[in-house]
Amino acid sequence: VAQNRWLQANGGGQPLLTTLSALVFRGQRFTLAHVGDCRVYRWLDGQLQRLSQEHVWEQPGMQHVLKRAMGLDQHLVLDFLDGELRAGECFLLLSDGVWATLDDNNISAILREQSDLDLAV
Secondary structure, three states: OHHHHHHHHOOOOOOOOEOEEEEEEEOOEEEEEEEOOOEEEEEEOOEEEEOOOOOEEOOOOOOOEEOOOEOOOOOOOOEEEEEEOOOOOEEEEEOHHHHOOOOHHHHHHHHHHOOOHHHHO
16 A cells, blocks of 8 residues: 555656566465466466466557556456465466566466476576
């Protein structure tokens, strides 16, 4: 909330917007907090699962327009997801510059082809 207020107060008349995708790991569980147009995925056993939904309006002839983001509104609304961690899984946090260029099928193919995930990224 404090960061949201700071973004609103320091834009000089123009909105300062940003997205947020945060994963917190505790014991055998995770919590995801998300707002904006980044995506969070789970990668496990060769399967890519999208855990977040981007908050955009698609506009014909334009890039997508954020409908929810930090700094956009006084009342910040985040999506939350809690889940159980599974052995061997990895999480990917991708900006719209990555997922818009590489669709989910291409991202999955890269992860399958490259066993070293640091090199895949």
